[in-house]
Amino acid sequence: MILKFEFYSMISKEQISHIAKLAKLKLTVQEMDALQKDLGSVLNYVERLKAVDVDNVIPMSHCVEISNQVRPDLAKESNKEEQIIAQFPEREGRLNKVKAVFNHGSR
Amino acid sequence: MDLGNLSVAKIRQALQAGEVTALEVVKAYLAEIKKQDKEINAWLFVDEQGALRQAQAIDIKSEKGVLAGTVVGVKDNIMVEGLPCTAGSKILENYKATYDATVIKKLKDAGAIILGKLNLDEFAMGSSGEYSAFGATKNPRNKNLVPGGSSSGPAAAVAANMCTVALGSDTAGSIRQPASFCGIVGLKPTYGAISRFGLVALASSLDVIGPMAKNIEDAQAVYDVIYGHDDNDATTIDQKWVKPILELKGLNIGVPKEFFGPGLEPGVRDSLERAIYDYKKAGANIVEITLPNAEFGVADYQIIMTAEASSNLARYDGIRYGLSKTSDNENETELSGVYLGSRSAGFSKEVRRRIILGTYVLSAGYYDAYYARAQKVRRLIKNDFDRAFQKVEVILTPTSPTVPFAFGEKLTDPVTMYLADIYTVPVNLAGLPAISIPCYNAQELPVGLQLIGKPFEEQKLFAIAKIFQEQRDRQS
Numbered sequence: 001m002i003l004k005f006e007f008y009s010m011i012s013k014e015q016i017s018h019i020a021k022l023a024k025l026k027l028t029v030q031e032m033d034a035l036q037k038d039l040g041s042v043l044n045y046v047e048r049l050k051a052v053d054v055d056n057v058i059p060m061s062h063c064v065e066i067s068n069q070v071r072p073d074l075a076k077e078s079n080k081e082e083q084i085i086a087q088f089p090e091r092e093g094r095l096n097k098v099k100a101v102f103n104h105g106s107r
Numbered sequence: 108m109d110l111g112n113l114s115v116a117k118i119r120q121a122l123q124a125g126e127v128t129a130l131e132v133v134k135a136y137l138a139e140i141k142k143q144d145k146e147i148n149a150w151l152f153v154d155e156q157g158a159l160r161q162a163q164a165i166d167i168k169s170e171k172g173v174l175a176g177t178v179v180g181v182k183d184n185i186m187v188e189g190l191p192c193t194a195g196s197k198i199l200e201n202y203k204a205t206y207d208a209t210v211i212k213k214l215k216d217a218g219a220i221i222l223g224k225l226n227l228d229e230f231a232m233g234s235s236g237e238y239s240a241f242g243a244t245k246n247p248r249n250k251n252l253v254p255g256g257s258s259s260g261p262a263a264a265v266a267a268n269m270c271t272v273a274l275g276s277d278t279a280g281s282i283r284q285p286a287s288f289c290g291i292v293g294l295k296p297t298y299g300a301i302s303r304f305g306l307v308a309l310a311s312s313l314d315v316i317g318p319m320a321k322n323i324e325d326a327q328a329v330y331d332v333i334y335g336h337d338d339n340d341a342t343t344i345d346q347k348w349v350k351p352i353l354e355l356k357g358l359n360i361g362v363p364k365e366f367f368g369p370g371l372e373p374g375v376r377d378s379l380e381r382a383i384y385d386y387k388k389a390g391a392n393i394v395e396i397t398l399p400n401a402e403f404g405v406a407d408y409q410i411i412m413t414a415e416a417s418s419n420l421a422r423y424d425g426i427r428y429g430l431s432k433t434s435d436n437e438n439e440t441e442l443s444g445v446y447l448g449s450r451s452a453g454f455s456k457e458v459r460r461r462i463i464l465g466t467y468v469l470s471a472g473y474y475d476a477y478y479a480r481a482q483k484v485r486r487l488i489k490n491d492f493d494r495a496f497q498k499v500e501v502i503l504t505p506t507s508p509t510v511p512f513a514f515g516e517k518l519t520d521p522v523t524m525y526l527a528d529i530y531t532v533p534v535n536l537a538g539l540p541a542i543s544i545p546c547y548n549a550q551e552l553p554v555g556l557q558l559i560g561k562p563f564e565e566q567k568l569f570a571i572a573k574i575f576q577e578q579r580d581r582q583s
Contacts, residue, residue: 060482
């Protein structure tokens, strides 16, 4: 709540590390240093948006003002199965083989 | 065969008259690629056998489609069935497209020949081509300079006569800026005019596909084939037909003063002023307009694009396709070790930077300060254009503040690179159509002139652009 109209041009390594974890990216120590500098630079640049008066402005998420585009729900032929299966990194027969979701210890 | 002089119309006429075969046309382009591309590096994959087969099929057909014999290069973030689609990234290095993008299907149906896939900044993130995981592309006009980006390969391939036309994608200027840098024509269509089904998504509220060509007529011929509603892309809508303008007398052309400020290189300014003079002489009224919020475009874009990109790129997880690697971090579960290992090995620096920033601006506590505010500023940028279009039919600006720059020049600080999009990005935020056409050279280097139109008025843009093209060709 209190953060509503505040910007932070500095981003801490702890924050970056937390975000990297959320985004499933592994960063080396050198990368972390470079990233902190680069993100600081970008965040510093976007600070200028603070100067814009946005009171009573409706947010714009899209440029085409259309909604509920629908089409008939019809089943269509597809003959792409083999091509799609061929892309699986690991497979067993026609199945996509996926690693265990939980740690073995927690089973 | 004089490849530099070929056009969509000339190829089709020559095919119909029996003066040339599609097979000969394809072979001529293949020879050009062998001669030049080792140095330029525009192509990531040349489908030699496939293109020869397509050409033979066209030669047998008695009915010639409107694009019969047109040889097309495709940016490698657009799917062509059976061909690789890397998006310029290691994470998709071995990926093969399982279907044709709607635009590709339409091109094939019209008799066009798909020659191969063209280089780009990784996931279309960049303005110089230098962020491709498969090496930078050189500018054919001057090989010490960048070709622009992210459609670096398409612009270079068209400029170097290695294909007739190309397809690019534009999220912030990725068609128009490289077109400007390589001295060719590039159209960014209205958001919703052309299907993106089969385009690797970067920022879905901004991405569009468009043609890149040596002249306006060729770009128009491709546009006329690929536009229109597609059931597979719910953002496409059928458009009204706008009667093209044939003469300029009394037409109001808006020139936004903010686009001619101190950031503009003097050579580019001189070039644009000559073009403005040409339009005036041809009978147009030049009207000074103001787009006060356009200067916030790059900052606004940084937030919106990174937010959308971080969501879109979550799909690359090493599970269903693409690079799959297990992390050696023992604290992870096996599955999340695959996510971490694949994404860390597959995405390079610029892509990670944008994913991290996008995740940050969307995260709890920061959403209102960044993303929600950016969406409001976006509305203000669009309102500026709406206001301007009450007074003018079209808006004229430079495409890029600079002529092509040197390799490495903008790599030290990310913001320097992002500012290359300053004149193009407001157009994406507002969803408008815009075309970049070659203006007068500045010290032997290409300069682009950008014409921005009202939504779905591409035909008007083509017509107004052609008037300048004729004028310029007469003078040079």
